[in-house]
Every structure is written in structure tokens, then in C-alpha cells.
Amino acid sequence: MADNTGANAKPIRTALSGEDGIDLAIIELFFFAYRDFTSDPDLILAKYGFGRAHHRVLYFVNRKPGLTVAELLDVLKITKQSLARVLKQLIDSGHVTQVQGPRDRRQRELYPTARGRTLALALARPQSRRIRAALESSTTTERAGIERFLKAMVNPELRAQIDNLPGNMPGEDHGKQ
Amino acid sequence: MADNTGANAKPIRTALSGEDGIDLAIIELFFFAYRDFTSDPDLILAKYGFGRAHHRVLYFVNRKPGLTVAELLDVLKITKQSLARVLKQLIDSGHVTQVQGPRDRRQRELYPTARGRTLALALARPQSRRIRAALESSTTTERAGIERFLKAMVNPELRAQIDNLPGNMPGEDHGKQ
DNA sequence: AATTTATGTCAGCTATGTTGACATATTTTT
């Protein structure tokens, strides 16, 4: 008997391809597209000593100013200990500021500062430029199809979080100009 | 003078939205879509004590059996020290096997084993299912538009890496079935 | 007054990336 376990396992020489009814084309396109999509802001963040974790916090604080720590944790799906480090740096560097909740004084409402708004815009700009370039030769119908596809890729129960952001209509298209 | 720096910075209460010509809709759809897209395999990987790093290695070893360590490093854009840990675990667990390069005996060709192929398929299946569901009500034209968009989101110099994978025609559509 | 809630903080652990230095086998160049 041949030993086909551990380091002696027999190599498979045929490439995995779509014959199993698996959509490898979109799987790997999505992988590469997202990787390059995030690489633009990464270059800017590095100058501030920030990472993607900072980007995510800054993004949502700008998209929904005044959200509480608990709300932010719910969107990011991380622990408060994890958030604490990143948030502290953003506050110390003057990109985010905390305001005591007006109704419930235990809460800390998070707001961007002018500096934080500027950085959030600087991070979004190259991403938006990349999107615009990628959509250049697309028709209005194609754009609508792309938005519908991306939204359908999100877990149904999380779609509410998207709809909760300013300017996003529940279950509607996201057409902007 | 008001002190608008550090912890005393003035909060901005208006939400960031598309008025700066920035495509926030697709930025955040892409963010949420990719997050949930990767969550499916994460659940399976956890059962093996593997993470996303293992997934990426296993994916490309299956997509291009026989690639060398150097080629893999080039696709993943990580250091060999980083790859070493993850690759060792995949080899020890019998998912990947190494074969001495036939022409250049310094090279180690990487191949999936039967077990590695099975796991790669198991990881791709829920992702493909999610894609199929998201494309359900899409026309052929819309699907083509989505693929063209995703490919256009990738850095031009990296598109060659996609085209190098089996079944992907350079600059062509990725239509399957 | 007691309990629950929102937040903060300390300590330690894990996964995945990094750099630098060096070893080994093999191929290429001189």
C-alpha cells in the first residue's frame, strides 16, 4: 500500500477549474478587486501610522456622526478592547472626538473633527476614482446591476446596517448622480 | 481663541455623503459584500485551526498546481517567512505536498493532495452559492458588466496574474457554463 | 437601595504580517 498521508500524500496535477459548477471566475475577481481597492487608502494611512482598523472606524464615524461606541462595535463586529486601542489613537491625533450623550450621559457619541473629515475624504477619493474608472464604459443599467449584485452579496440581516447610513434608501437603488 | 486641536477638537455633526462627488454607495457596498463573502469560508477554516492565510495558499495551489514557492510569494505579496508557517501547517496536515522541481532541483513545486483539493472545493462552494444567489435575477448582460467591473477594479499590472490562471482568457470575458 | 447598562482599562493570548541574518543545495557565470 502506498502511503498517501502527511508528507507522502500524492500530488494532484490537474488545476481546479469551473467543472464542479463553482464560479471561480467571480471568486478570484472579487478577491483581486478587493485587494487593490483597499491598497489605495493603505498607502495614505501608513503616513499617519494608521491601519485598516483606523480606516473603518474613521469611515463610519464620518458616515454616521454621533454614533455611540456600542453602535460602532455592532457595525464593526469587533470587541471593545480591540476598538479601544484604535479609537484612542484617533482621538489623541485629533481625528475623532467624543461627546457625552445628551439623553444618556453614560454614552459617548463619536464625531469626526475637521481633520478627521479631511482624512476620511482623502481616503475615499482614490477609491471613488478607481470605481469611476472601472465604471467608465458601463451603462446605467450595468451600474444598477453591479449595485444590486453587491448588495445581494451582503447577509440579509446586515443589509439594514447599510440602509441605516444617510442617503441609502431601504431596498432601493443606490444611484447617485 | 477656541482650542480646536486634540481632545478639544470641534465635532462635525453633518454626515459624510456623496456631495463631494465621491461614490460612497459602491465603497460601502463593496466593503460589506467582501466582508460577508469571506465569512463563509472562515467558519469552515476554523474547524481545521486554519485562517485566511491558509485559504489563500490552498486556493492558489489548487488553481495552479505545481507553482513554485517564489511564484506563490509573488501572487500573495507576502514574505517567505510569513508563508513558511502557514505552508508548513498545510503540508503537515496533508493538504499540500512538495515535489522537487524537475528542471531546477532547487525549486519546490507545490501541489494539492486529494485532501487539499476537497478542502479547497468545500471552501469555494459556499462562496459560489452566495454568488449564484446574488446573480439570480441578473441578465447575461448584467453578469458580463459585473465581471468587467470587477476586473477593471484590479490594478492593470496585476491583471496578468488573473489571466495566468487556467481557464481565464487574457482580456476576455469570464463566462462559464 | 440594588441592579443593570455603557464604557473604560489591565493583562495576556493568537494569527498574520514584517525585517535581518544566516545556512544549504543547486545552478549559472567566470
Added chain:
DNA sequence: AAAAATATGTCAACATAGCTGACATAAATT
């Protein structure tokens, strides 16, 4: 044949960003 370059492996130390568990404080709720 000797020297240099290349492909890979390995050791050590470090950074980032996640995690769990435990505990503290202030404020709201019961």
C-alpha cells in the same frame, strides 16, 4: 574548477489587530 548567484529554509525579534477574562466607574433603571 572556482566563484557567484539563486531558490529555499530557518532562527530570532518585532508590529498590528484581533481575541478572552476580569474588574472599575458612572449613570440609568428597577
